[in-house]
Amino acid sequence: MTVRIEGVLEGVGPRVTGWARLPADPARRLRLSVLLDSGSGNVLRLDTVADRHRGDLESAGKGDGCHGFAVAVPAAFADREHDVDVRLPDAPGMRLTGSPRRAIPILGLVTLHAIRPGGGRANGAVDRLRDLLADLVRLHGGSIATAVPDAETIRSWLSVSAQDTADRGWLVAERNGRFVGHCRIGPGWPAAPGSGGLALGIELHPDVRGHGLGHALMRAAQRWADGRGTRLELAVLPHNAPALALYRTLGYADLGPVAHPITGETHRHMALPLPSCRPFPRRLSNGITLVL
Numbered sequence: 001m002t003v004r005i006e007g008v009l010e011g012v013g014p015r016v017t018g019w020a021r022l023p024a025d026p027a028r029r030l031r032l033s034v035l036l037d038s039g040s041g042n043v044l045r046l047d048t049v050a051d052r053h054r055g056d057l058e059s060a061g062k063g064d065g066c067h068g069f070a071v072a073v074p075a076a077f078a079d080r081e082h083d084v085d086v087r088l089p090d091a092p093g094m095r096l097t098g099s100p101r102r103a104i105p106i107l108g109l110v111t112l113h114a115i116r117p118g119g120g121r122a123n124g125a126v127d128r129l130r131d132l133l134a135d136l137v138r139l140h141g142g143s144i145a146t147a148v149p150d151a152e153t154i155r156s157w158l159s160v161s162a163q164d165t166a167d168r169g170w171l172v173a174e175r176n177g178r179f180v181g182h183c184r185i186g187p188g189w190p191a192a193p194g195s196g197g198l199a200l201g202i203e204l205h206p207d208v209r210g211h212g213l214g215h216a217l218m219r220a221a222q223r224w225a226d227g228r229g230t231r232l233e234l235a236v237l238p239h240n241a242p243a244l245a246l247y248r249t250l251g252y253a254d255l256g257p258v259a260h261p262i263t264g265e266t267h268r269h270m271a272l273p274l275p276s277c278r279p280f281p282r283r284l285s286n287g288i289t290l291v292l
């Protein structure tokens with residue numbers, strides 16, 4: 001019989017953090033092995049037990065909440081890039097949601113650009129965008145077959161963005177030849193049809209969050225949207241603290257609650273009028289470069 005475990009690999013910085021539990025046996029504390037660079041000849045194994053109390057887990061109904069773990073990464077690994085995976089000796093073969101991941105202490109060179117519709121290089125870009133979307137869905141534990149648009153759907157959405165004044169575009173952040181973040185701008189919820197508002201959705205791969213890239217991609221989106229719409233609009237879940245903090249820093253106004261048209265879930269509706277007045281440097285901090 002397969003043992004069903006629940007758990008998430010959350011942080012992979014100087015500490016590897018997350019939680020894990022066995023719903024069928026809530027009092028059990030699961031053993032974990034954190035593997036650093038497991039595919040290499042230089043693998044490091046750090047054993048621990050998921051038994052730390054976390055208020056957020058308890059309030060989310062995860063038993064008594066004593067299912068968290070946090071393992072310090074030795075200094076020799078902490079200052080360089082490495083792969084992080086987690087094995088569960090009590091449930092071999094099971095994976096924590098959000099694993100495996102790559103710990104990235106220094107972001108290095110990242111370019112931000114808009115995907116161009118059409119053949120040639122654009123086709124490669126669409127495939128790489130799809131790879132990123134699939135990776136994000138896999139890390140959330142979702143189904144790639146139902147949650148990721150196929151390349152043809154992406155191409156046909158992009159085909160409308162051929163003109164300079166088009167009201168839709170897909171920006172990506174590229175690092176070491178891989179897309180690590182994306183931001184889609186165009187008509188759609190929560191912007192009312194015909195209002196001139198453009199809806200924006202952003203997501204970065206968890207490996208590259210917290211380095212200022214989200215901020216840079218949002219500013220790039222602002223620059224791209226200037227002259228194409230009257231304002232940028234987005235909907236954010238009220239408990240998404242990193243996103244809310246970012247939007248407030250960028251000057252987005254909170255227009256109040258708005259229900260998702262399909263799930264009914266309450267979001268905060270936020271908007272930024274265009275044109276934006278702050279100048280945008282081509283080369284940003286952290287080696288991030290803008291090529292729109």
Ligand SMILES: CC(C)(COP(=O)(O)OP(=O)(O)OC[C@H]1O[C@@H](n2cnc3c(N)ncnc32)[C@H](O)[C@@H]1OP(=O)(O)O)[C@@H](O)C(=O)NCCC(=O)NCCS
Nearest residue numbers: 202203204209210211212213214215235236242243245246
């Ligand atoms: C939201 C998101 C795009 C932010 O990108 P990011 O690169 O991690 O953010 P940045 O490093 O640019 O930080 C920008 C600001 O966000 C806030 N922030 C970032 N990480 C945070 C965290 N873990 N907790 C709280 N605030 C945080 C800070 O206010 C930061 O400002 P600072 O520079 O003064 O510290 C990114 O976290 C993400 O992709 N999240 C998952 C998808 C998502 O939630 N999308 C938005 C849906 S509406």
